[in-house]
Amino acid sequence: MYDIDKLKDIACQVRRDLLRMIHGSASGHPGGSLGCTDLLTALYFSAMNHHPEKFEMEGKNQDLFFLSNGHISAAWYSVLARSGYFPVKELGTFRIMGTRLQGHPTPAEHLEGIRIASGSLGQGLSVAIGNAISKKLNGDNSTVYCLMGDGEIQEGQVWEAAMFAPHNKIDNLIAIVDNNGKQIDGPTDQVLSLGDLPAKWKSFGWDVLEMNGNDMDEVVGTLKVAKNRLNNKKPVVIIMKTEMGMGVDFMMGTHKWHGNAPNAEQLEKALSQIPETLGDY
Amino acid sequence: MKKYIAVDEKDTRSGFGAGLFELGQTNQQVVALCADLIGSLKMDAFVKEFPDRFIQVGIAEANMIGLAAGLAIGGKIPFTGTFANFSTGRVYDQIRQAVAYSNKNVKICASHAGLTLGEDGATHQIMEDLGLMKMLPNMTVINTADYNQTRLATLEIAKYNGPVYLRFGRPVVPNFTNPNSGFEIGKAVTYEEGTDVTIIATGHMLWKALEAWDILHEKNIHAEIINLHTIKPLDEKAVLSSVLKTGCVVTAEEHLRNGGLGDSIAQLLALRNPAPVEMVAVDDKFGESGKPEELLVKYHIDTPDIVEAAIRAISRKKG
Structure with a gap:
């Protein structure tokens, strides 16, 4: 188990990795990736019981994570590599033809750690619930996690799944909504208001928690609280407030960096704000 | 004297229900999901006997x-x-x-396909589904002909590891295939051997093709009848070797001409062994309310349409 300072160091390196990866292929989604880095780090290096050294699809007796907002793949790939699923140097192939690190995650390239394709939004929660049911049927007491974007939950399928899980008492599942308030075309409040998210999920029957997703102490603590709330006939959802572009001053406070790659000058400026803690790939 | 007479009639969806129930008994890994149509899909027996392995999803197919x-x-x-x-x-x-x-090893089992859904009309009568599914890489696409074949196919797809689309229908139709013949995914079944024309049929159209065989036989036309229950992967060898013998083809399906079985056969022949092809399928249009048999007549996918198509195909042969 890593202490908070170590987790912060890892998150720092992940931010460097993902920026360098996106710059390397001149494409990708830095904004949401930077915002969700602390959560992904806390999940893989603190909260989850998993075995990176020998990946197998079923993940029996392991906690599984499903990334529904697949466009933040750069952050996830870095966390997977840094936790030992595949060689860190492979991060340099991100989005380049022939890579296993496709633009959006897929099991088709047999990249260790990936169990389902995502990118077309709104599907991951359903997959996570299905997997949570299979764990129950298999007598496996592990936990299933699912991360979604806030813009993503404008998709109707999310609410089909949100209705299903409490009705069926899926209480081995922790869903997380990255509430950064921004999407491609602008603030969510302008594109399509999400309303009172905690109230919405609560009214669907979920046990709702809230946290600041960019405060490592709070993330680690809330994930522990969430785990303790399981096995209580309700699924748990964490509404996670984050800052899109977190860690890079000129990428914060705007939706402009949702899907744009930094050029060489911008990369240098960004990396100057994020120390190299574990060694670049 | 007719060779093909229906002695037993059942709906194909009941074949699915029977197969699923047997799987429930024999394979602990089989789980069934339904979107508020248990009765229509004939899943009642499975639901009753294996409630822990049944998931009612409500009217939420995307989630399913x-x-x-x-x-x-x-x-x-x-x-x-x-x-x-x-x-x-x-x-x-x-x-x-x-x-x-x-x-993923998911079996998408679909009832009420095609025009023979009947009275509910075009909103429910999908005739594009074979095309949609066959275009997806990794997907196996099966369209069964009767109760027996649907039951056997249901049992067989559980043994195959990969995505499958299994299509069947609503109406009660002749049940005539051998219940003990087994079912091999991707393997065509020859019902009649002939030398003048190859008739390739899938789904409910297989019975119509056999009825057409009777009529053609009386006209001294020797039709070869092949059942392609698996649209994808296509049994190319069976098709090519038959057409080598007969020199022309009729395809028959309860589907749009665009994207269906005939489309696959025409593509294969165009690339490998060009020969006249006639397609008994629905033109580029939606269906409508009506009795299944009335609709098959109106949309020109009935027995006489297969007979006429066979005669046209033969007339187009060179030499």
């Missing part, structure tokens, strides 16, 4: 496909059940990403 993919990751063999329209068109992107591209 995602659930199935997640169950498959956990080692389960999920069978989803709803009408063909809601099994394909409504959830195409979910199937594309979470099942086909992700190559």
Whole structure:
């Protein structure tokens, strides 16, 4: 188990990795990736019981994570590599033809750690619930996690799944909504208001928690609280407030960096704000 | 004297229900999901006997496909059940990403396909589903002919590891295939050998093709009747070797001409051995309310249409 300072160091390196990866292929989604880095780090290096050294699809007796907002793949790939699923140097192939690190995650390239394709939004929660049911049927007491974007939950399928899980008492599942308030075309409040998210999920029957997703102490603590709330006939959802572009001053406070790659000058400026803690790939 | 006379009549969907129930007894990994159509899909027996392995998803088909993919990751063999329209068109992107591209062991089982759904009309009569599904890489596409074949196919797809689309229908139709013949995915079945024309039929159209054989036989036309229950992967060898013998083809399906079985056969022949092809399929239009048999006549996918197509195909042969 890593202490908070170590987790912060890892998150720092992940931010460097993902920026360098996106710059390397001149494409990708830095904004949401930077915002969700602390959560992904806390999940893989603190909260989850998993075995990176020998990946197998079923993940029996392991906690599984499903990334529904697949466009933040750069952050996830870095966390997977840094936790030992595949060689860190492979991060340099991100989005380049022939890579296993496709633009959006897929099991088709047999990249260790990936169990389902995502990118077309709104599907991951359903997959996570299905997997949570299979764990129950298999007598496996592990936990299933699912991360979604806030813009993503404008998709109707999310609410089909949100209705299903409490009705069926899926209480081995922790869903997380990255509430950064921004999407491609602008603030969510302008594109399509999400309303009172905690109230919405609560009214669907979920046990709702809230946290600041960019405060490592709070993330680690809330994930522990969430785990303790399981096995209580309700699924748990964490509404996670984050800052899109977190860690890079000129990428914060705007939706402009949702899907744009930094050029060489911008990369240098960004990396100057994020120390190299574990060694670049 | 007619060779093909229906002695038993059943709906294909009941074959699915029977097969699913048997799987429930024999394979602990089989899980069934349904989107509020248990009775229509004939899943009642499975639901009653194996409630722990049945998931009622409500009217939420997109969620059902995602659930199935997640169950498959956990080692389960999920069978989803709803009408063909809601099994394909409504959830195409979910199937594309979470099942086909992700190559999950999900069995998408679809009833009420095609015109023979009848009175509910065009909103429910999907005739594009074979095309939609066959275009997806990794997807196996099966369209069964009767109760016996549907039951056997249901049992067989549980043994195959990969995405499958299994299409069947609503009406009671002749039940004539051998219940003990087994079912081999991707393997065509020859019902009659002939030298003048190859008639390739799938789904409910197989019986119509056999009726056409009787009529052609009386006209001294020797038709070869092949049942292609598996649209994809296509049994290319069976098709090519038959056409080598007969020199022309008629395809018969309860589907649009665009994207269906005939389209696959025409593509194969154009690339490998060009020969006249006539397609008994629905033109580029939606269906409508009516009795199944009336609709087959109106939309020109009935027995006489197969007979006429065979005569046209033969007349187009060179030499």
